[in-house]
Amino acid sequence: MKHHFADEYSQVDGILQKIDPRIKIISALLFVFLVNITPFTKAFSLIYYTFILVLCSLLANVPLLRIFQKSLVSLPFIIFFALFSLFYHHRQPWFSGVIVIKAYLSILAMILLISTTSFSHFLKALQKLKIPVILVMILSFMYRYLFVITDELMNVKTAKDARTVGGSAWFHTKVLANIIGVVFISSYERSERIYKAMLSRGFDGTIRTLDDFKCKNRDYLFGFTALSIFIIIKIMEYSLQ
């Protein structure tokens, strides 16, 4: 089957991939927070944040174009949101532009975080950061079963295509309706089976992974650098009038 995993760059050799996931998550969240509290009057400082992102993707050996591609999915939502905010800030339409940029930068940061952290480590880091287990579990199953469902859909579609010769558009639409039903039921049953397979290999609801995190000097250095850069940006924001 063909699909991209969210963490497709987590095994690539890069500096960002080696940083402790907890530090990465906190830095990324801080990044998003700072981007979003940047006042509209100081919107120029968003350029600094853009530079940080570019730098990080270089550190991670991730092609910028790929991150950009991945972010396209979110674009319609952002634009919709921006259009909506036009009514809100009707006097200054460029506010909407700033909102778009802020939202977009936040999403790019999250994509960079997710694609350079192996998903099981990401989950474990969330757990270590005291995110409620139930939320972590939901994320974990969502991720796992997303692929189960796409797989199932592709299987059924292949089966259909293999037996389809001609036929009207209406006929295909009807078949599609059936396929959706079948896929729903079979992926439901399949996820049940997978859960049983997990149980039968000793899964009891706690997420266990092998690599226990230990912050090394490198990680502290990364966290410290990130924090300093953020502070410098904030200072520049307010000193440059």
Added chain:
Amino acid sequence: MSPLIEIKDLSYAYPDGNLALENVSLEVEEGDCIGLIGPNGAGKSTLLLHMNGILHGNNQILIEGMEITPETICQVREKVALVFQDPEHQLFMPSVYEDVAFGPVNMGWSKDKVNWQVDLALQEVDMLSAKHRSSHHLSFGEKKRISLATVLSMKPKILVLDEPSSNLDPKHRWELIDLLKNLNITKLIATHDLELVSILCNKVAILNRGLLKAFGPASEILSNKDLLVSYDLAKP
């Protein structure tokens, strides 16, 4: 001494009312290798799913004299390793390595021990080269071999296999037979591969439409041609 596995009057109906097992009783001694044969839909897979508590029938199954209850289920699953018929149901982690390590990690082993067992298990099924690949992209036979590795890495006491040799190429089928032959643990194998049964198993059970029709020494049952023919297991 009580038998390692004791199945007493097991009946099971699927939620849709399909009665898949009816009063099956079976005893497995330590060191046995039991071949479970029968036509399609006989209930072989259903029986195997009971062995580590994934399905619960009406009556008890005792593993080393221990009932399968919510309290004992963890202990039972450490002893009894089950490989599903369909590898798609067995493999669910992002990479082969993580899948094979899933059981050992859940058993709380140390990192070195887990890594060692994972490499060993993958080597045994000749899939070490695929360690860091994603199991989604492997061939069906390769997935079957990795499925076996996912439980070999747990060092179980009892191995329960559902059609382990289906879809394997001849070379890997023979390697599998050799591997199982050299594995000195109790085995329960559901299969249509009578050659595999005759090489590996000391006892054979025939299941048909949910009923246990015969159970005895392999040589006796496999040489009884009339019996095999009457359950569609051999050419008339």
